[in-house]
Amino acid sequence: MVRRASSVPHLNSSGGSSADSAGTSGSRRGRAPVAGSRGRKTPSTTSTGQSQRQSSGSSSSMPRSRSLTNGMRRLSPQKGTGSSGGTGGGGGSSRNTPYFLRSRENEIGSADTLEIVASKSTGSEECSTPEDNINVVVRVRPLNDKEKRDRHGSTLQFPGNGQVILEGNDVGQKRSHNRDSVRVFTYNVVFEPGATQEDILDYSGIKRIIEMGIEGFSCTAFCYGQTGSGKTHTLTGPPDLFVGKPNPKDPRHGLIFRSFLYLFQLIKNRKDVNYVLKASFMEIYNERVIDLLNPGSARKPLAVRWSKKSGGFFVENLFTVDCEELDDLLAVLEEGMRNRAVGSHAMNDHSSRSHTILTVHILSDQQTDGGVFLSKHGKINFVDLAGSELTKKTMSEGKTLEEANNINKSLMVLGYCISSLSDSKKRTGHIPYRDSQLTKLLADSLAGNGVTLMIACVSPAHYNHAETLNTLRYASRAKRIRTKPVIKMDPREALILSLKRDIHALQMENDHLKAALNLHHQAAPNGGPVENLLELQLDRVSSGGGVPVPKVDLQRLPELDGSELAELVKLYMVENESLRQENNHLFTVRETILRDQEIVCRENERLLKKLEDVNKSNPNGNEDSEPSQKVQPNKE
Numbered sequence: 308m309v310r311r312a313s314s315v316p317h318l319n320s321s322g323g324s325s326a327d328s329a330g331t332s333g334s335r336r337g338r339a340p341v342a343g344s345r346g347r348k349t350p351s352t353t354s355t356g357q358s359q360r361q362s363s364g365s366s367s368s369m370p371r372s373r374s375l376t377n378g379m380r381r382l383s384p385q386k387g388t389g390s391s392g393g394t395g396g397g398g399g400s401s402r403n404t405p406y407f408l409r410s411r412e413n414e415i416g417s418a419d420t421l422e423i424v425a426s427k428s429t430g431s432e433e434c435s436t437p438e439d440n441i442n443v444v445v446r447v448r449p450l451n452d453k454e455k456r457d458r459h460g461s462t463l464q465f466p467g468n469g470q471v472i473l474e475g476n477d478v479g480q481k482r483s484h485n486r487d488s489v490r491v492f493t494y495n496v497v498f499e500p501g502a503t504q505e506d507i508l509d510y511s512g513i514k515r516i517i518e519m520g521i522e523g524f525s526c527t528a529f530c531y532g533q534t535g536s537g538k539t540h541t542l543t544g545p546p547d548l549f550v551g552k553p554n555p556k557d558p559r560h561g562l563i564f565r566s567f568l569y570l571f572q573l574i575k576n577r578k579d580v581n582y583v584l585k586a587s588f589m590e591i592y593n594e595r596v597i598d599l600l601n602p603g604s605a606r607k608p609l610a611v612r613w614s615k616k617s618g619g620f621f622v623e624n625l626f627t628v629d630c631e632e633l634d635d636l637l638a639v640l641e642e643g644m645r646n647r648a649v650g651s652h653a654m655n656d657h658s659s660r661s662h663t664i665l666t667v668h669i670l671s672d673q674q675t676d677g678g679v680f681l682s683k684h685g686k687i688n689f690v691d692l693a694g695s696e697l698t699k700k701t702m703s704e705g706k707t708l709e710e711a712n713n714i715n716k717s718l719m720v721l722g723y724c725i726s727s728l729s730d731s732k733k734r735t736g737h738i739p740y741r742d743s744q745l746t747k748l749l750a751d752s753l754a755g756n757g758v759t760l761m762i763a764c765v766s767p768a769h770y771n772h773a774e775t776l777n778t779l780r781y782a783s784r785a786k787r788i789r790t791k792p793v794i795k796m797d798p799r800e801a802l803i804l805s806l807k808r809d810i811h812a813l814q815m816e817n818d819h820l821k822a823a824l825n826l827h828h829q830a831a832p833n834g835g836p837v838e839n840l841l842e843l844q845l846d847r848v849s850s851g852g853g854v855p856v857p858k859v860d861l862q863r864l865p866e867l868d869g870s871e872l873a874e875l876v877k878l879y880m881v882e883n884e885s886l887r888q889e890n891n892h893l894f895t896v897r898e899t900i901l902r903d904q905e906i907v908c909r910e911n912e913r914l915l916k917k918l919e920d921v922n923k924s925n926p927n928g929n930e931d932s933e934p935s936q937k938v939q940p941n942k943e
C-alpha cells in the first residue's frame with residue numbers, strides 16, 4: 308500500500324502522564340441495508356496539562372513519568388507489509404519487539420525512545436493490565452495550498468522523542484526570541500506533516516487497540532482537534548473516497564479502513580476461536596443521536612439510556628449489522644459516511660457537523676481444553692469528533708452557526724470531563740458525563756474499563772496558533788487519565804474455567820504419581836519399606852465432594868512400596884472423578900442460572916415497556932430514563 312519516502316520512519320514518542328512542558332447497545336439486529344448497499348446510491352444527507360515553561364528543545368530535562376506507551380511497545384516491527392501490515396496472530400503481535408523511531412524534522416514523526424526502552428525492560432505485559440494511561444498521539448497536518456499561498460509559516464517544530472514545540476504567537480511581530488512563549492509538549496507519538504495514512508496504522512498504537520478488542524476489551528480510538536485539522540482525513544480519508552465505488556487500493560484510505568483489514572487478518576489467523584462481528588454507526592448532530600445506517604427520511608433521533616446491566620449508557624434501537632465479510636464492514640463505513648452531516652464554512656469545504664461513532668462488536672467463543680466455551684464481547688469504537696471552531700474565523704451563520712454552537716458546547720463538556728479525570732483530586736468526584744450525549748457515550752472509554760487511543764489533530768499554521776495550543780493542552784490532560792481495562796467475560800464461565808484449571812492440575816499430579824509408581828516398580832520389584840508410610844505426614848483435606856485426599860510430599864514417593872503407591876493413585880483417581888462430578892453439577896447449576904436470568908430479563912423487558920408508556924404519558928420527562936427519578940425497571 309502506501310510507501311513512505313524513506314524506509315526509516317522518524318517518530319518521537321513519550322509515554323506516561325502528560326509531560327507537556329510549557330507549561331453497547333440495545334439494538335435492532337440486521338444484516339441488512341448496508342451489506343447489500345455497497346456501491347448503491349444512497350441519498351446523501353447534506354444537512355448537511357499545561358506544562359512548565361522552558362526554553363525550546365530542552366528535552367533532556369523534561370519530566371518523565373512511568374506510563375504505558377503500550378501503543379509504541381506493541382507496534383509492529385515491520386513496515387511494508389501492506390495496509391494490514393501487522394504480524395498477525397492476534398494478541399501475539401502485542402509482544403513484538405518495539406520499533407524504534409527517531410525524529411527527523413518535518414518528515415514522519417517521532418516516538419519517545421526512552422519510554423520504549425523503559426517499557427521493554429519490564430517485559431511483556433498481559434492484556435489485563437491493572438491500569439493504563441490513555442495513549443495520546445498527535446498528528447500535524449501539512450500546510451494546505453491556501454495557507455502556503457497566504458504565506459502562513461509553521462508554528463510547530465519537531466525535536467524528536469515524542470515532542471512538539473509550539474513557538475510563541477509572534478506572528479506579524481518582530482521574531483523575538485521570547486523564550487517564555489515557547490512551549491514543549493510530549494506525547495506517546497508525534498506524527499509530523501510528512502506522515503502517511505499507513506504510518507498512522509503502524510505507529511499510533513491502533514494495532515494494539517484492535518488486538519485488545521479481539522481479546523474482549525472495550526476499546527476506543529478518537530480524533531480530536533479544531534475544524535480543518537485533519538480528523539476525518541485521519542480516520543476515513545478524504546470525502547471523495549466514498550463517492551461512487553471506492554477503490555480499496557487507494558493510498559488515501561484512513562485508519563478505519565486499514566483497521567478493518569488488520570482486524571480481519573487477525574481473525575483469519577485464529578482458527579481456534581469462533582468470531583461474530585457486528586457493527587453500528589451513529590452521529591450526534593445538534594445533541595440528537597441519528598442512526599447513520601438507518602437514518603430514515605425524518606432523521607428521527609434515538610434515545611440514549613442508562614443500562615443497569617452494563618453500568619453504562621447505550622443508544623436505544625440503534626441498528627446493528629452482522630458483518631461476516633470484510634466487505635460488510637466496509638459497506639457500513641461507506642453507508643455511514645454518505646449519511647453523515649457535512650457542511651462547508653470558511654475553514655473547511657467538507658466540515659463534519661456532527662460527532663460520529665462507528666462501533667465494531669467482536670463476539671467470540673473459544674473452546675477450552677476441558678470443552679468449556681468461553682464467550683467474550685470486545686468492541687472497538689472509532690470516534691470522529693466534530694472540530695471546535697471560532698465562529699468568527701469560520702464565518703458560520705444560520706444553521707452552520709447553530710451546529711457550531713452545539714459542537715463547541717459538547718466539546719466543552721468533554722473538556723470538563725477530561726480535565727476532571729486527569730486531576731487525581733477531582734477524579735473521584737462528580738464527572739459531568741450527563742451534560743452531553745457525547746460524554747455519556749464516551750464515558751466508558753474515558754474512565755471505565757476500556758482502552759483508549761486519542762489522536763489529537765493540529766494545524767501547523769501560525770494563524771491557528773491559539774487552537775493548536777488548546778488542542779495540545781487538551782491532549783496533555785487526556786494523557787494523564789488512567790483507565791482499568793477489563794475483559795468482558797461471563798463470571799460463571801470464569802469460575803468454570805478456574806475449576807477446570809484445578810482439575811488439570813490434579814490430573815498432572817496423578818500422571819506424576821503414576822510415573823513414580825512405574826519407576827518404583829522398576830527400581831524395587833520386590834517392594835520397598837512399608838513402615839515409611841506413616842512417616843509421610845499425609846495431610847488429609849476434604850475435597851469438594853467430601854472425599855478425604857492425602858497430600859503427599861512428592862519427594863518422598865520413592866520411599867513408598869508398590870501397593871501404597873497404587874492406593875494413593877486410586878485415591879487421586881477417586882478425587883479426580885469427584886471433581887469431575889462437581890464440575891458437571893456446576894454446569895447444571897449454570898444452566899439453571901441462565902434459565903432464571905432469561906425469566907428475569909423477560910420480566911425486565913415487560914417493565915421497561917411499562918416504564919416507556921409511563922414516560923410517554925409524561926411529556927415533560929427527560930429523554931434519558933433516570934432510574935432514580937422515574938419508574939424503575941426490575942433489577943437484572
Ligand SMILES: Nc1ncnc2c1ncn2[C@@H]1O[C@H](COP(=O)(O)OP(=O)(O)OP(=O)(O)O)[C@@H](O)[C@H]1O
Pocket residue numbers: 447448449451532533534535536537538539540541545655657658659660692693694695764
Ligand atoms: N495529513 C493530511 N494530509 C493531507 N491533507 C490533509 C491532511 N489532514 C487534513 N488534510 C486535508 O485538510 C482538509 C481538512 O481536513 P478534515 O476534513 O479531515 O478536517 P477535520 O478536522 O475533520 O475538520 P472538521 O472538524 O471541520 O470536520 C481536507 O481537505 C483534508 O483532505
